[in-house]
Amino acid sequence: MPDALMLAAALLAAGTGMGWLALAMDVHWEQACGDAPHSPARAQGLRIAGALSLGVSLGLCLAVDHPSMAALVWVMILAAATLVVAFTLTWRPRWLAVLAWGADGKP
Amino acid sequence: MPVIHTEIQEVSHPNRRIVALRVLAGLAGGYAFTWGFVALGVAALFAAGMEFHDAEHLCYIVGLLIFLVAFLWAFAARSLARVWAVLAGGGLLMAGAASLMQSLLLP
Amino acid sequence: MFQNFRLSMAWLHTWFGLALGFVLMVVFFFGALSVFDREIDRWAIPSSRVEPQPMPSFDRVLRPVFEAMQPNRKSVDAMRSEVNGPMPERFDTPRRWGAYTTHRDPVLGLFAGFEVPNAKDPETAIWASRTIDPRTGASLPEDRLKIGSQFFYPLHYSLTFTWKDLGYWIVGLAALVMLAALVSGVVMHRKIFRELFTFRPGKSRQRSLLDLHNLTGVVALPFHFFFAFTGLVIFASIYFPVTHTQLEPLHELHEKLDSEETGLPHERAGIAAPIASVDAMVAEAQRRWAARGMAGEVGFLAVQFPKDANGYVSVYRAGTDRIALTGEGIHFKASTGELLREEPPSSAVDSLNEFLTGLHLQHFRHWLLRWLYVLGGLAGCACIATGFLFFVEKRKKQHARAGSQGSRIVDALGVTTVTGMMIAALGILIANRLLPDVLPAGWPERGDLERYAFWGTWVLAMAHAFWRSAPVAQGQVNPAWHEQCRGIVVLAVTAVLLNWLTTGDHLVKTLAEPYWPVAGVDLFLLASAGIAALAARKIRRKAKETAHARPGKPTEAAHA
Numbered sequence: 001m002p003d004a005l006m007l008a009a010a011l012l013a014a015g016t017g018m019g020w021l022a023l024a025m026d027v028h029w030e031q032a033c034g035d036a037p038h039s040p041a042r043a044q045g046l047r048i049a050g051a052l053s054l055g056v057s058l059g060l061c062l063a064v065d066h067p068s069m070a071a072l073v074w075v076m077i078l079a080a081a082t083l084v085v086a087f088t089l090t091w092r093p094r095w096l097a098v099l100a101w102g103a104d105g106k107p
Numbered sequence: 108m109p110v111i112h113t114e115i116q117e118v119s120h121p122n123r124r125i126v127a128l129r130v131l132a133g134l135a136g137g138y139a140f141t142w143g144f145v146a147l148g149v150a151a152l153f154a155a156g157m158e159f160h161d162a163e164h165l166c167y168i169v170g171l172l173i174f175l176v177a178f179l180w181a182f183a184a185r186s187l188a189r190v191w192a193v194l195a196g197g198g199l200l201m202a203g204a205a206s207l208m209q210s211l212l213l214p
Numbered sequence: 215m216f217q218n219f220r221l222s223m224a225w226l227h228t229w230f231g232l233a234l235g236f237v238l239m240v241v242f243f244f245g246a247l248s249v250f251d252r253e254i255d256r257w258a259i260p261s262s263r264v265e266p267q268p269m270p271s272f273d274r275v276l277r278p279v280f281e282a283m284q285p286n287r288k289s290v291d292a293m294r295s296e297v298n299g300p301m302p303e304r305f306d307t308p309r310r311w312g313a314y315t316t317h318r319d320p321v322l323g324l325f326a327g328f329e330v331p332n333a334k335d336p337e338t339a340i341w342a343s344r345t346i347d348p349r350t351g352a353s354l355p356e357d358r359l360k361i362g363s364q365f366f367y368p369l370h371y372s373l374t375f376t377w378k379d380l381g382y383w384i385v386g387l388a389a390l391v392m393l394a395a396l397v398s399g400v401v402m403h404r405k406i407f408r409e410l411f412t413f414r415p416g417k418s419r420q421r422s423l424l425d426l427h428n429l430t431g432v433v434a435l436p437f438h439f440f441f442a443f444t445g446l447v448i449f450a451s452i453y454f455p456v457t458h459t460q461l462e463p464l465h466e467l468h469e470k471l472d473s474e475e476t477g478l479p480h481e482r483a484g485i486a487a488p489i490a491s492v493d494a495m496v497a498e499a500q501r502r503w504a505a506r507g508m509a510g511e512v513g514f515l516a517v518q519f520p521k522d523a524n525g526y527v528s529v530y531r532a533g534t535d536r537i538a539l540t541g542e543g544i545h546f547k548a549s550t551g552e553l554l555r556e557e558p559p560s561s562a563v564d565s566l567n568e569f570l571t572g573l574h575l576q577h578f579r580h581w582l583l584r585w586l587y588v589l590g591g592l593a594g595c596a597c598i599a600t601g602f603l604f605f606v607e608k609r610k611k612q613h614a615r616a617g618s619q620g621s622r623i624v625d626a627l628g629v630t631t632v633t634g635m636m637i638a639a640l641g642i643l644i645a646n647r648l649l650p651d652v653l654p655a656g657w658p659e660r661g662d663l664e665r666y667a668f669w670g671t672w673v674l675a676m677a678h679a680f681w682r683s684a685p686v687a688q689g690q691v692n693p694a695w696h697e698q699c700r701g702i703v704v705l706a707v708t709a710v711l712l713n714w715l716t717t718g719d720h721l722v723k724t725l726a727e728p729y730w731p732v733a734g735v736d737l738f739l740l741a742s743a744g745i746a747a748l749a750a751r752k753i754r755r756k757a758k759e760t761a762h763a764r765p766g767k768p769t770e771a772a773h774a
Contacts (some may be wrong), residue, residue, distance in 0.1 A: 076586035
């Protein structure tokens with residue numbers, strides 16, 4: 001896979017990971033999914049999924065560049081991803097619901 | 108419009124003389140302490156066999172972090188007298204030790 | 215001074231943040247622009263809008279330029295005070311020749327240092343520099359200011375305030391305060407993880423400003439910390455010149471031992487000698503790098519003591535594919551081309567230092583990372599700007615009641631430093647396009663006029679900011695904010711249009727080729743105009759809301 005594609009995937013994985021980590025928090029779950037039920041078990045699942053996704057993102061960065069550069073790229077990708085998730089929650093919170101599994105409007 | 112509740116309570120502003128002394132302690136005292144640290148560090152590491160520019164760079168990297176800590180401590184510490192004693196006094200001692208070491212190393 | 219640690223950190227964060235925040239805005243903004251300094255150079259100097267070139271042949275292209283180079287009049291005049299006796303007509307004894315290039319340079323910068331006869335300090339050297347087209351060796355006119363690498367970039371690390379190096383010290387202090395502000399900010403912000411994704415523009419202005427301040431600060435916290443820290447590391451020898459003062463004897467001892475160990479002469483021999491084919495030495499260096507599995511381009515080429523028997527040539531590999539700027543130095547005896555020294559792999563400390571400096575100075579090839587750096591830099595600006603805005607917002611009602619001008623002054627300074635600074639940057643770009651190529655005799659140099667345009671525009675923006683700031687003393691919004699945003703829209707679009715009109719390189723053309731450096735700058739300008747337009751509209755709306763919500767006035771009470 002060409003570098004540009006892998007880095008794009010790394011960005012996507014980071015965005016997804018940060019999105020899951022955000023949804024694990026009650027306040028953001030409510031912003032995105034409204035009244036859909038939110039259990040501690042699901043929150044834990046979201047956190048684990050989020051962490052794994054961030055790990056995948058790091059792995060993709062390491063596949064493209066050598067470690068010292070990949071580390072910098074990954075940290076900055078996380079920053080960009082966090083900003084995107086934060087602004088999505090601010091202006092289009094419902095969009096984040098696409099990452100919330102099981103919360104398809106049914107209580 | 109209510110004033111925002113930040114996590115910090117409003118505090119009456121300390122008087123100017125105390126502020127000036129703390130700022131001086133943080134900047135001048137911190138600088139003196141860092142200078143002494145760098146001088147002693149370079150002399151000691153060079154004496155121990157480290158390459159000269161390596162010793163220099165390492166002492167700068169650590170020293171700048173020490174400057175940061177000293178600066179913060181100058182404002183957090185209770186006793187201004189102790190701040191001056193440690194920072195200015197410590198700096199002078201370390202610088203003195205560095206010069207002593209230098210004189211021993213020179214042919 | 216305070217009852218507890220958190221209070222002391224809050225005080226530190228607020229007051230040092232305010233005082234040095236103005237400097238930090240400049241450092242972060244022009245630092246962010248400097249990521250693409252060479253691209254901005256090309257926008258500013260149309261004759262350099264060519265493809266980046268590798269280091270050209272020394273024997274055929276560089277040597278004639280080095281031989282002909284002489285310091286310019288400004289440098290000679292500045293050197294007079296360091297010399298006992300007359301200044302020579304020509305400086306004939308070069309001490310060092312050097313050329314440095316990266317994968318982004320279409321033109322090549324050369325420098326030459328000369329011995330200064332009768333100098334008070336024998337170590338003194340006088341420097342000359344030249345910019346050439348590496349394909350032909352032709353020199354570019356010296357009066358073309360490289361707005362990116364020779365103005366925005368030095369502005370970033372020294373405020374171009376070079377008298378007694380004061381600018382470096384001010385920026386250094388600002389960097390230290392930045393680190394302190396980051397640590398104290400984390401101490402103050404108890405809900406750092408819980409509020410990581412929180413930005414509530416719908417709430418009170420103070421709350422939304424604080425949210426944005428926290429968001430932009432925390433999200434790029436490693437970036438902000440590392441850039442302030444590595445900036446200090448890069449200039450550490452300016453701030454703590456220990457080894458050139460207190461430990462100078464130790465430094466001399468090391469130089470002597472080092473010279474014996476490495477075989478690289480410390481002094482000139484005073485005996486004339488020819489320079490063998492440097493191209494052959496470069497080829498040998500590249501062969502050796504490839505043999506180590508590190509094939510690469512030449513990043514830095516230097517000749518020490520040219521035309522002297524002790525002269526040596528140093529060839530360094532460009533760090534295009536790594537964080538370190540250059541490396542794998544190989545040194546040859548200048549007169550014969552024999553190998554003197556192949557530098558061993560970096561020590562642990564050296565690698566750490568190279569990583570830290572390389573991380574900041576970014577000469578590597580990685581376009582995504584570059585743009586992420588710009589994002590980080592602009593996030594830093596947003597953090598500082600929202601810090602000012604929060605400071606004013608929190609206090610302006612109290613100040614209005616007490617009849618104090620404090621908030622008004624801080625607010626006006628905020629406008630000056632945020633929108634005013636951007637207007638100044640646009641001002642120099644516009645001046646760059648409007649000034650004629652050849653100036654009438656007796657006029658200052660073109661580069662100087664461009665600099666005056668920058669500072670002049672900024673002063674005008676400041677005057678406007680203060681002139682319009684009266685409402686802040688009543689607890690209202692300063693109209694200068696949205697007025698200057700509108701100014702940014704007009705100026706940014708004008709700059710893009712002027713580029714088209716004066717060079718013919720309009721966006722359709724530069725996107726089609728594609729010639730990204732110029733297209734990138736034009737697109738960035740247009741995007742800025744767009745954001746400024748949105749901001750102007752939002753600010754104007756909020757300002758009207760605040761004005762109507764003002765209690766106490768009988769006419770307003772009728773609306774409420």
